[in-house]
Amino acid sequence: MSDDPFLIAGTPLRSRLFIGTAGYPNQQVMLDSLEASGAELVTMSIRRISLDGYSGSLVDVLSPRCRLLPNTSGCVTARDAILTAELAREALETDWLKLELIGDRETLYPDVEQLVHAAEELVRKGFIVLPYCNDDPVACQKLADVGCAAVMPLGSLIGSGRGIANPAAIELICTRSPVPVVLDAGIGTASDAALAMELGCDAVLVNTAISKAHDPIAMAAAMKAGVEAGRLARLAGRIPQRTFAEPSSPQLGLVGT
Amino acid sequence: MSDDPFLIAGTPLRSRLFIGTAGYPNQQVMLDSLEASGAELVTMSIRRISLDGYSGSLVDVLSPRCRLLPNTSGCVTARDAILTAELAREALETDWLKLELIGDRETLYPDVEQLVHAAEELVRKGFIVLPYCNDDPVACQKLADVGCAAVMPLGSLIGSGRGIANPAAIELICTRSPVPVVLDAGIGTASDAALAMELGCDAVLVNTAISKAHDPIAMAAAMKAGVEAGRLARLAGRIPQRTFAEPSSPQLGLVGT
Amino acid sequence: MSDDPFLIAGTPLRSRLFIGTAGYPNQQVMLDSLEASGAELVTMSIRRISLDGYSGSLVDVLSPRCRLLPNTSGCVTARDAILTAELAREALETDWLKLELIGDRETLYPDVEQLVHAAEELVRKGFIVLPYCNDDPVACQKLADVGCAAVMPLGSLIGSGRGIANPAAIELICTRSPVPVVLDAGIGTASDAALAMELGCDAVLVNTAISKAHDPIAMAAAMKAGVEAGRLARLAGRIPQRTFAEPSSPQLGLVGT
């Protein structure tokens, strides 16, 4: 929506939907889903090359289409996350980073304490840091205070598709955050994405809900529409919730009564 | 979506969003909202003319743009509802009817028992009946059995903006209904409309959530996108909800570990 | 609670928990659960005797301990329900009846239209009728109008253990019903029973959640405590829900600041 600009770290982004590139049936479906999603910012991971030689890259096909957002997925220590970030910057020639620092391999919950320290150092090193964090407003404030370009609180567990488990917390974070809020993790379907935007999120990051949907391309289009719907509704200003009914049709001039 | 036809009583409709015409700040905002919503089916009420003469009609401006769906809003007896329906058919030259039969003026809850009888008689008289009903699957079955062209269960109280109070009941109705299910009443924002479609509804009827929004035109666009998002997500086939996390990025080849 | 009398049809009941007798591992567990629940009103069904002779009855053990409430479970027509009711009255010498009239064998949703007519006739025949109904305030009003001694709206589908799917509807019914409201069907655990009472229900009927629990006797005690907890909380008058925090400890005289 040209009349509703969205910037992160001073960079205008043409879509409020960010998507991940993992878990698609194949690369073509992934590219078609990316196309259908209208997303500009797209996440990738950084991994060791298979030692029996290196065979071309997804980046060649993605980089012309979108802005890459490498992540530090799987890292459990600040040291590994920082090294992964620097390798990502070298490999992809971008300062942008989705910072992940996992505190528990089963729930993939972030380790917020290490996250804040790693974010601070990476900001110092000139990265544009978007941290995956919990839905704690104080943690989000700390991340903003150390210079993160946005905060990315979880809606629910990564890949769970449970949507936004605690809408009040997300709304609280949105009302208070000095930086953009990107809902990350847990989105399962389009209404979850719409709700995130209605709660005040500036953007939504989706991967599994698209890549593992029965029809990823159609779900990518659904997420695009859902994010637009939620953003429009947020800007439109919804009606309050009432306990009792409120008739819409005129109450006078009824026939026969 | 041309590849996703939607018919009621054999008539194809180009939008799965139906809108009401009441409660807008003024007629121009209503017309602009109608435009923004992309809705084809639009509801009106039938009221006594003011006795000091008759001064033109909203119908002149609406009828070229859309298909009118007169309602029997405010009726509390089958007799009044049936007479109102026949006056509507005479005035608007359409057999289509949103049948409302209110059982309680405070909650505007339908009187389902009378509703079924009135619907049966109106079907016999050749009407295409879309009844506003409760979220009871047995009641919806009876309405289909007497020949209603669709059922319109409430999400929550009319005008309450509380969304879908009992999603499991709506989903149950959708899985079992032999006729289209249109979610009527209670929609407050775009994510509610998306959820209704994801639960399996064929369409959504919205009035107050648009007309009383701070910016009705923007909310009309939001509802249009929300309905599309929900329908696309329904067709795309969402991921299941999981109790535990499911990593999206590859688990092997992590740096430094 | 002696200072909180509870009457149905003028008869004081010593417990606001009603329990069903079906589905227990064995009769002794059922009796121990009944004991642990403190319930006075206990439901039974009416069934054809096995034709190879009649072998004693559960009633002998139950009748000294409690007040029996025969049901018309499984009936799908008013005629069968009324005959079953009259056979129950003859067999058990009680006018009390839990009226069930199923409209759909898969969801066991009531057929409210037939239910109202059957209730009216049974009231005329001198029965004390407690109908299992949907959570529609207009339907509940009609049942009270024809003389039912209480209404028993469902929380969720029978045996589903999903608790109260639409708390707002139950609360609405409780605020408006001229007769006692007994939450029937759907209770899965003690907090569901407590919530029902907090919403304003006068009592709760539980069967499967107790009889199919891993430890039915312990769950019976849990339900007893849950009903008491919810009733006490309702009478105590809960605090309002706030959007923001409200400190409990004093705000002045903090150390060191």
Added chain:
Amino acid sequence: MSDDPFLIAGTPLRSRLFIGTAGYPNQQVMLDSLEASGAELVTMSIRRISLDGYSGSLVDVLSPRCRLLPNTSGCVTARDAILTAELAREALETDWLKLELIGDRETLYPDVEQLVHAAEELVRKGFIVLPYCNDDPVACQKLADVGCAAVMPLGSLIGSGRGIANPAAIELICTRSPVPVVLDAGIGTASDAALAMELGCDAVLVNTAISKAHDPIAMAAAMKAGVEAGRLARLAGRIPQRTFAEPSSPQLGLVGT
């Protein structure tokens, strides 16, 4: 329940309900509520004496009846929290401490990063530390790792009465915590307390919901019953939630069909 012992730091506690002492209409109501709650562990704050002299203490009346749990409410720095803790130990001659470290005065959300460090130091100084924390399983694990005797995640904002905003997170914490989990903050009514126990919490701490209830003494009794109900239900093993209905009464031998 004598057959269900509950220990914190090796000390058996006779009640799983902890209560706060703030905000009651007067001291007598507080004492009667304490009596009605059956609570053993009771929280107090530490505050500067009014400079015009010292006039007796609540402790004299409380200490014979219960075990005192001083808190560090209002502290925003580890230094102040630690000093307050040491003053509390000196004043009350107890090592037990409810550690509060607030990161934001408006939401009273904990500052988990400082909390972990303060907890670690206080454990080193010999305190039995029960920290008020967020509902983050990784944060709770860290608090256990540094030697906290229990963790006290919030249900929702302090004093908000919104109950348990994210039941899945609380359940996750309960399944993984090596130390007892005490649900702190947000409880509004008895069913909230029951739910907390059903999710696996070992105890519940309540203040505002009792002290600000219309009838605090009755609400204290309600909370006592709610905690017992939830604990019994947890131990009894609830039935699973089903999507479809499950008849309780026998399906054979129906009359007339």
Added chain:
Amino acid sequence: MTRLTVNGIDEEVAATTVAQLLADRGIDPGARFLAVALNGAVVRRTEWPAAALKSGDAVEIVRPLQGG
């Protein structure tokens, strides 16, 4: 004069047909989207001139309005 109940209000009118009743009220009978019921039954537009009014009749004159 004839005693009618028009849209719920009792009055004396000179009109003896539905068409006259509309005309006397300044309602153009040619106006579209109007409908009339006499004693609970719709009177088709073509029948307005012939539809006689007698004392005690109840007439409804309606039009579509905004609605939800």
Added chain:
Amino acid sequence: MTRLTVNGIDEEVAATTVAQLLADRGIDPGARFLAVALNGAVVRRTEWPAAALKSGDAVEIVRPLQGG
């Protein structure tokens, strides 16, 4: 012999009264908590001996059972 439908099953019986029908089935008519309907109407216990059965009659013999 009389053709009856007893609890939904068609059969030939020798019994000519409800009381006999119960007795022939080894059902003690004195047993408590029993109820009988003949052609959709309850037959009170006191009327069992006199209640005549004719061909085509439908009899229901029921008892209370566990229920929810």
Added chain:
Amino acid sequence: MTRLTVNGIDEEVAATTVAQLLADRGIDPGARFLAVALNGAVVRRTEWPAAALKSGDAVEIVRPLQGG
């Protein structure tokens, strides 16, 4: 006179020990459930008589109160 900060308030006092400071304020040093900190460190009750106060010292005098 000594310049102290007592419970956050700057003042001149004559007292030269914690015990005196309490006494001058009419606080019975024998009263239970009192605690004192001097410059951020707790002073045990037994040390009150000996605990000297010098200008610039910060003193906290606290007691338990209702709390949540």
Added chain:
Amino acid sequence: MTRLTVNGIDEEVAATTVAQLLADRGIDPGARFLAVALNGAVVRRTEWPAAALKSGDAVEIVRPLQGG
């Protein structure tokens, strides 16, 4: 020969620079989107030819992959 840990695996290699190590593995050093770290510090592409390897060094050779 030099003992290295390459992407977590210990091995003996003949290569004495990062550039050689890549070449020996059939990795075109001109290939884009590659990155290398030596003992936990990134080695810029321009430094690969000069970056000497000594026994005990840990080398990471990475590339971007799909990710969420």
